[in-house]
Amino acid sequence: MAPQLPRPSISSLQAALSACRISSPSTTTTTLRPGLPLRRTFTTTPATRTVPLPPESPRFITVPDPPQSSEPKLPPIKGHLPVPRDIFPRREGDKKIQPEYIAAATKLSKAEAAGLPPRSERQALRRALAHARRAALAEGLKGLYARKTTRVARKKARAEKKRQENLAAATAPERLDDVLTRPSVRLATSGTTFVAPDPARFERAEAARKERERREAEKAEARRDALARLYVAASNFIVDEAELEKKIDEIFVERYYQLDTSIAGRSIWDMCPPVSVSDLLSEHAGTTAKVADANRTKAAKTTLRQKEVAEELTGGKL
Secondary structure, three states: OOOOOOOOOHHHHHHHHHHOOOOOHHHHHOOOOOOOOOOOOOOOOOOOOOOOOOOOOOOOOOOOOOOOOOOOOOOOOOOOOOOOOOOOOOOOOOHHHOHHHHHHHOOOOHHHHHOOOOOOHHHHHHHHHHHHHHHHHHHHHHHHHHHHHHHHHHHHHHHHHHHHHHHHHHOOOOOHHHHHOOOOOOHHHHHHHOOOOOOOHHHHHHHHHHHHHHHHHHHHHHHHHHHHHHHHHHHHOOOOHHHHHHHHHHHOOOOHHHHOHHHOOOOHHHOOOOOOHHHHHHHHHOOOOOHHHHHOOHHHHHHHHHHHHHHHHHOOOO
8 A cells, every 4th residue: 555645734734824925914823623614814904924025036925835746946046147258269269378378467576577585574475475376367267268178179069969960860761661651652643643843944934034024124114204204294283372373263264165266165174185096097198187187287297206206215205
C-alpha cells in the first residue's frame, strides 16, 4: 500500500487564509468549532500586514503552495544586472594582454623609474601595494581574455555542430520506411498524369516582360501629355471671382444666340462638338458640304496642320 501524503491541518489553513488578505482581521482570530464549515468573510477593510511589502512585490499576496506541488521555483532575483562592457573588442585582438599595454596602463612613479630606494616604511608599503595591484591587473586581464577565448571557441563549435547537423539532415537519403510505404503508380497512369514543364516558358516570360514595359511606357507618355495639356490650358482658368462674374455676364445673357448666328439654335455646351469620321473623309476627299470648311482657305488648313505637328513634336498643347 502506498504511503499517505501529509495533509495540512485546519490551523495551518487558517493561517494561510489570514496571510492572503482575503478575510477580515476579526475572522483571522476566531477559533473554528468542530462540525462547522470554514468561512471566508470578504470585506473592504485593509488587513494589517506583519511584513511591510510594497504592491509591486511578487510576494504582496502570499499564496499557499499545494501539498503535492512539484513545480520547480527559482529564487527571486532582486533588481537586474547591467550589460557588461566588452573589454576585448574584436578590432583590438589581444592588445590588452601584451606586456607593453600593461606597462603603459600601470606606470611606475618617478622615484621607482629612477631606481631610488623608499624613503620611509610608508612609502615602501605603498610601493608594495602598487606592485600587487599591477600584478593583479595583469593576471586579471589574462584570465578574462582566456575566458573570452574559451567562450568564443565554444560558441563557434556549437554553431559548426548545428550547421553540420542541418547539412546532414538536408542531404540525407530517403528513409527506408518512406520508400517502403510510398504508394505505387502504374507506368500507364504516370504517363497520362505527368505534366511536363513548358519548354518555352522563359521566352513567354521575356515576351510578357517586354509587353508590360511597353504598356508602362505608353501610360507614362499619356501622363506627360495630359500634364502638358493641363499646363497649357491653365492659362484660360478662372482663378478669382471677378473673372468668374465677367464670364457669367458674357455667356448667360438673354440675346446670346442672336449675337452670333453661327451657333444659333445650339446649346452653349456644344460649341466645340467632336469631329466625326465622315467629316474627316469628306475633308480629305474635298467633297465637304459645310460652308465653314468650304470657305476655309488652304493657308488656314496648312497652319492648322503645322500646329498639330508642332504639338506632336513638343509633346504639349499649343
